[in-house]
Amino acid sequence: MNLFTEEPRGNVLVEAGTGSVIPLAMQNLELAGRATPAGAMLRVTHQFKTEGTKPMEAIYTFMLPRNGTLRRFIVKGEDFEVESKLEPRKEAREEYEKGVEDGHLSVLAEANPDGMVSLAVGQVQPDEMITVILDIVSGVEIKDNTYRFRFPFTLAPSYHAKATVSSGGKIELPSDVFGDLILPEWKSGSDGLHQVSFRMNVEAAGKMESVSSPSHRVLVRPNGDGSADVELSGNGDIPNRDLVIDVQAKEVEASVFADAKLVSKKSGKDDPKIPKDAPRWTAFIPSSLVPKDKAGPRKVCFVLDDSGSMGGSPITQAKLAVQACLSALRPTDEFGMLYFGSNFTKFDDNMAKATDANRKRADKFISHIDANSGGTNLAPALGAAISILGGSGGDIFLMTDGQVFDTGTIIEQCASAGTRVHVLGIGSASQDRFLSSLARRTDGVERMVGVDEDVTATTLELFNSVRQPVRTDVKAFVVTGSKMAQEHKVSTIWDGYPVLLVDDGTTGLNTPTTITLTWGKGKKSGKIKIPVTYTQKVPNGLSGLLYAGRKVEDLEISLDAAADAGPAKVSLETDLKEVSTTYGLASRAMSLIAVVKRAGDQAGQSVQQKVVAVGIPEGMNGGSIFRGMPQMAAIRSQNLSYSVSSHNSGVCGFMPTGSSSAVYGASMPSQPFRGIRSRSVVSCSSVNWMDQESERSENEGLAADDVEYGMLESFGNSDKSGSVWSLFTFLVSLQSDGGLPGGTRKERARSTVVLALAAYMADKDSDTPMYTLHIERMLEFLDHYLDLNTGKDPEMAKLVDIIKVGQVSVGGDWMQVFNDPFAVLDSVWDELTTGQF
Amino acid sequence: MKYTMSELANKSEVSARTIRYWISEQLIPSPKGSGHGAFYTDEHLEAICRVKKMKDEGVTLAAIKNMDGCPDAQTFPTKRLSHVSPFPGVDLLIDDEVSPHYRRIFIQAVTNAARSLQTDKQGVKK
Numbered sequence: 001m002n003l004f005t006e007e008p009r010g011n012v013l014v015e016a017g018t019g020s021v022i023p024l025a026m027q028n029l030e031l032a033g034r035a036t037p038a039g040a041m042l043r044v045t046h047q048f049k050t051e052g053t054k055p056m057e058a059i060y061t062f063m064l065p066r067n068g069t070l071r072r073f074i075v076k077g078e079d080f081e082v083e084s085k086l087e088p089r090k091e092a093r094e095e096y097e098k099g100v101e102d103g104h105l106s107v108l109a110e111a112n113p114d115g116m117v118s119l120a121v122g123q124v125q126p127d128e129m130i131t132v133i134l135d136i137v138s139g140v141e142i143k144d145n146t147y148r149f150r151f152p153f154t155l156a157p158s159y160h161a162k163a164t165v166s167s168g169g170k171i172e173l174p175s176d177v178f179g180d181l182i183l184p185e186w187k188s189g190s191d192g193l194h195q196v197s198f199r200m201n202v203e204a205a206g207k208m209e210s211v212s213s214p215s216h217r218v219l220v221r222p223n224g225d226g227s228a229d230v231e232l233s234g235n236g237d238i239p240n241r242d243l244v245i246d247v248q249a250k251e252v253e254a255s256v257f258a259d260a261k262l263v264s265k266k267s268g269k270d271d272p273k274i275p276k277d278a279p280r281w282t283a284f285i286p287s288s289l290v291p292k293d294k295a296g297p298r299k300v301c302f303v304l305d306d307s308g309s310m311g312g313s314p315i316t317q318a319k320l321a322v323q324a325c326l327s328a329l330r331p332t333d334e335f336g337m338l339y340f341g342s343n344f345t346k347f348d349d350n351m352a353k354a355t356d357a358n359r360k361r362a363d364k365f366i367s368h369i370d371a372n373s374g375g376t377n378l379a380p381a382l383g384a385a386i387s388i389l390g391g392s393g394g395d396i397f398l399m400t401d402g403q404v405f406d407t408g409t410i411i412e413q414c415a416s417a418g419t420r421v422h423v424l425g426i427g428s429a430s431q432d433r434f435l436s437s438l439a440r441r442t443d444g445v446e447r448m449v450g451v452d453e454d455v456t457a458t459t460l461e462l463f464n465s466v467r468q469p470v471r472t473d474v475k476a477f478v479v480t481g482s483k484m485a486q487e488h489k490v491s492t493i494w495d496g497y498p499v500l501l502v503d504d505g506t507t508g509l510n511t512p513t514t515i516t517l518t519w520g521k522g523k524k525s526g527k528i529k530i531p532v533t534y535t536q537k538v539p540n541g542l543s544g545l546l547y548a549g550r551k552v553e554d555l556e557i558s559l560d561a562a563a564d565a566g567p568a569k570v571s572l573e574t575d576l577k578e579v580s581t582t583y584g585l586a587s588r589a590m591s592l593i594a595v596v597k598r599a600g601d602q603a604g605q606s607v608q609q610k611v612v613a614v615g616i617p618e619g620m621n622g623g624s625i626f627r628g629m630p631q632m633a634a635i636r637s638q639n640l641s642y643s644v645s646s647h648n649s650g651v652c653g654f655m656p657t658g659s660s661s662a663v664y665g666a667s668m669p670s671q672p673f674r675g676i677r678s679r680s681v682v683s684c685s686s687v688n689w690m691d692q693e694s695e696r697s698e699n700e701g702l703a704a705d706d707v708e709y710g711m712l713e714s715f716g717n718s719d720k721s722g723s724v725w726s727l728f729t730f731l732v733s734l735q736s737d738g739g740l741p742g743g744t745r746k747e748r749a750r751s752t753v754v755l756a757l758a759a760y761m762a763d764k765d766s767d768t769p770m771y772t773l774h775i776e777r778m779l780e781f782l783d784h785y786l787d788l789n790t791g792k793d794p795e796m797a798k799l800v801d802i803i804k805v806g807q808v809s810v811g812g813d814w815m816q817v818f819n820d821p822f823a824v825l826d827s828v829w830d831e832l833t834t835g836q837f
Numbered sequence: 838m839k840y841t842m843s844e845l846a847n848k849s850e851v852s853a854r855t856i857r858y859w860i861s862e863q864l865i866p867s868p869k870g871s872g873h874g875a876f877y878t879d880e881h882l883e884a885i886c887r888v889k890k891m892k893d894e895g896v897t898l899a900a901i902k903n904m905d906g907c908p909d910a911q912t913f914p915t916k917r918l919s920h921v922s923p924f925p926g927v928d929l930l931i932d933d934e935v936s937p938h939y940r941r942i943f944i945q946a947v948t949n950a951a952r953s954l955q956t957d958k959q960g961v962k963k
Contacts, residue, residue, distance in 0.1 A: 059854070100853075101841065101843055165897070172892075180852040306937070341936060370937055372937050373936050609857040609861040610861065
């Protein structure tokens, strides 16, 4: 399937009751493309039309995805199709303005700070339909055996100290930083919003295990080549959240994603805009292939976003998650903590030992957090965290929605301090680009979760991953088919996060065959040689474009933080221009412009400007920024009107666009023992892919070749009594010696071993274990108990061995333990020791 | 004096895009003339300069729009305040940017003071 050549659907929105066309500047946005673990190539189709009697200038400001850059656009009308050209920013703007003044159709795409792009389409004549197709290259959030593709359909209203906010959903940014950038108006409902849809082709790093979307209702169609097509179920949705697609691989192995022309060994058609010496492949080495270093004491400073935009479920879950993280620390570990909104509040000025007394104080401190501290003023908070760590190593663990403007300064501030920042991004428009850059530039790692997802579980997963680097001071030596080697500096490997090596362009058309990783110095040094067993074709130029895109992003971040008009700034601007020109990518220095001279264009015609609106991100408390605006809970496409083809004179397929139903179809728990609410997943086992689909389809009354799966169930208040909360709440109460509180040491040991078994069973067979650290702490307590009672408690010793050895399942009704551990610990102990469980 | 959009932008040092935005927000008048004969005048130039001045002083566009040509009536950005009544007869307006921690301390202090005053008045406390 060639996703890049299909025609857009060509719909316009009409009133459900009257059938009259809704006067929107932009009618539709349709995303298509191909996502791989190495990155994604996207094509975004926008349709502009004015129902007024005057020519229109439409302004659409949107956010780029992570590591995203603009390549080009094509502008299409009834009898023309023109491709953009890349021009220096100032010249492009002048050309655009002249085009508008001369009455010509003019289209301009300009990159702005924070990854925002403004697309201006000037001189759209009454009743004229103009289509602008943007090509975007994007990164993905990658883990060892899974990756997450995210595309922002909306833009998060964010904090800036000098921004002014109007109650009607408008934010004005200071012109000294943002120039004349016009932000969209944020709408609290679906009125006045364009329609969005998507069709993506996704591939896994190896055999595909599953595809799922926690953000949208999707249709998934497996292809014969191991990839799958994913598209929105229904006709359209509203732009009030990111699209998120998770793709999971079945097997973890070292892989290479190389340009199709390298893999097929044919000269083939190459992208004319990619330089000959551009990177051609990306190698992928799962962290699980690297032996882990021994864990030592840790120092971590938690930075928790308490701004109004975190209100509701995110802040509640984040608080519990921090408490769970604290309970996984040893008394010899040190922690710091602060929460912030417009200002920040510190737990202590310095790091504190994780003793019972300090944890108790921390619990009280956390209880004050209520998402009522104003805007997301992140920079001073991170500065304070760096100060708390005191320059003696340690990591920052940041939990935020990242809703802040002027992010380049923040990233540079942390990068220059040399402190690693691990980031948990929360929100349905969670500023993926900024937060992933913040983690990458500080040698940290990140996860992004939506408000419908399990923040607490993901926090613990991330905390487990970053407890200790798998290896530091890592170098990679890549040997290619021609026996030529490339050396790469990797720095740090984190548990669960693969090493990604991008070709440096020196080995021509050869792909890697083996990769040797070395680490440490002297006695702590080591190495491992990994054969590359799997090579996958990706679109020609993808690795090169992603490489260049990251360079553009890094230069832009440095540019934001550079002093005004200094020599450093001039040098950065020169570099940016050069990378942009070499790879044909838009940047802050270079814009994309097209001017189309149509027959009948008249100079001097003024245009009526219309700014394209977007939805307040779902789940966000709109009132925290715009006074009087309600919280946006699951307002999806239920209020959109009907959709009708504009290319047909007659009505073509009147049908409702989506429904308000939050959950569709049966769900298949992917991790049934974790005590977490189940998530809808399309299983892609090569053996029974279609069988499972058919079976599920029959159950749901759907056609066998189109399987529709639902979104995650909302993690609302009603779920907080659920099992995951019980288990977390229990783990939070672990004492500093690793045991549960209360009673005699024997009683403590018995309740602790049952809880440790429950956590072990919850994590068993999971790709992303949550309770590793807690289990380690509980085993330390139990080992100490058994040492003091050698041979006196054989049942206990047996159960502890089961956990230590791993692999073995302990049958029984573990759900009762997850659901209410306090009520059943004694009886479960009795049942376990008598074999009745 | 008649201006084209580019002349107006050059003269006012405000970009054409921003001028069109302010026109769409009804902060400055629409161009005079119609069709391809549209033009701008000194009236537009003055309005642009006025909006620009107020915006530089931190006034929101919404506030400028509501001023009816009286630029000095409101030259400060509006603050978001929360109304709290911690004790009968005591009403507080607290800046939303105050952290919850200090907000609690402040409300507690005011409550204690009010309670102390009341008990003094009732003669319970000496």
